[in-house]
Amino acid sequence: MTATTETARPAAPQAAKRGWRQSPHLWFWIFVGPFFVGLVAFVIVPILWSVYLSFFEARNTVTPTEFVGLRNYATMLGDPAFRSSLGTFVVFAAFIVPTTFAMSLGLAVLIHSVRRGKSFFRSVFFLPTACSYVVAALIWRGSLFSGVSSGAANSGLSIFGVDPVAWLSVVDPPWYWLVIVTARLWLQIGFFMVLFLAALQRIPTALFEAAALDGAVGWKAFRYITVPQLKATSTAVLLLLLVNAFQAFDEFYNLMSTTGGYPPYARPPLVYLYYTALGDGQDFGNGSAGAVILTLIIALFALAQGKLTGIGKRGDD
């Protein structure tokens, strides 16, 4: 596909390229066209439309009414609720990203090190992946961390004589964070554990044998062999975790909101934008400005990560 790959490897037999060479543009669009047209229509055009809408007043209508320049951006950035939603994300990500990373890696190393029952343990920890965030939120809110004494967590605490805790309805202390992060940890650890397990299986055992001869076993082997060998997977996992954290919506919405609405705390950006754009106000102008601000922040993170990880380079084939 690129000049670099073709020169990097021995020239392929002429016949192999004949099909693609006869009408390369036609063939390219036959294969890629359906996907690319859809991507443009349902992802790229909406992004551009959103940028356009963000400069207009557009309430209760998707047709922009009045050009307001950067006012929507100023409104959003000056809005303490929007800024606090960005703050909520930072707190959430700063905890969930390293914790999931460490726990899924630890679990993978643990499973990789046992001789029997590997596939059993892998299945158990991977099983929550089949659970939706909605179902997990129902279990967490309705049974595990329900504020009444019959909740599982409160029943456990009562053994030690601790009074029932109102997990989700007190702000001080903020027990709701414990409920939110444990739900996500339970749901996503298994998935990332499988990625780490796959990478661990690819490390040549000869490396560990050679290191063992030099006296590197246990923690030393982990530090000097496992960690460097997992570098590519680790950076990719970190990027996925960050993007996932930015997209947090399902469990926040289902754990925190009631028919009465959503409490002013623990509101990540997507929840805030959902209520701004699609709530009573139907404020698409401000909603779009908020989406653009968020997209820019994510794009910055992604670009920085992409530079570090080199995802998409063709050096991997």
Next chain:
Amino acid sequence: MSTLTVGQRRGAIGRYVILTLLTLIFLIPFYLLVRNALSTEQEITAVDGWNWFPAVPQWGNLSEVFSSESVPLARSMVNSMAIAVTQTVGVVLVSAMAGYGLARSPVRYANAVFYTVLATLLIPAAVTFVPTFVMVSTLGWVSTLRGLIIPGLFQALATFLFRQYFLGFPKSLEEAAQIDGAGPWKTFWRIVVPNSWGFAAAVATITFIGSWNAFLWPLVIGQDQSSWTVQISLSTYVTAQSVNLHGMFMAALVSMIPLLLMFLFLQRWIVAGVEQTGINE
């Protein structure tokens, strides 16, 4: 294991103890789900003492959730099934072709197209829900299956995964076909696709799980009850005024059955698919 030293054996036992404890912790939520789904409302909310199991399993809860008028569980499961199946077939088809084109085409701008795909992958789709909603509502697709299915057919991640997979697909097979005079179209369907079922099935199962569990987009688009998906129906149980815990847990359990069945039969493929995602390379 006579080769193990005492210390190694002790370490192994310790690892099994830790793994068993973690297994129990990971299974608690599933236990609570099943226990509550088969309990009476009184047993779930009992203040005096903990019930490990319902005294009598309440199978009647099952028919109760399907006859509820406020939450259309049966209808929303049919909707979810239609959406998940269509999206899975569509995504695999569209992304496999695009991935093959991006991996094999000699045209110069293929790279530019690929980087565009990659950029939309790194910008989370959920952030674009406002403009996509505006777009879809302009088309008049709110509360329709079209609106729920079509925007989800163009998955940058699936295309990225297929491209990575096809880059590693042995070229010699295709070359043999091309020497026999087959064009790219014939080569793709006769040679490449029949040899890629395993990977396609893995992408399909991951897509199916994602589609079945999707929440934000169905919440935005499914404004009439007739277009609710199963996740939306479940969500209304929590935010509803009258709390009906046994119904809520039974509905949640029912909602998981298609995926649990799939896990039972396709577990190996799902895990293999995650392992093959190509991000480990």
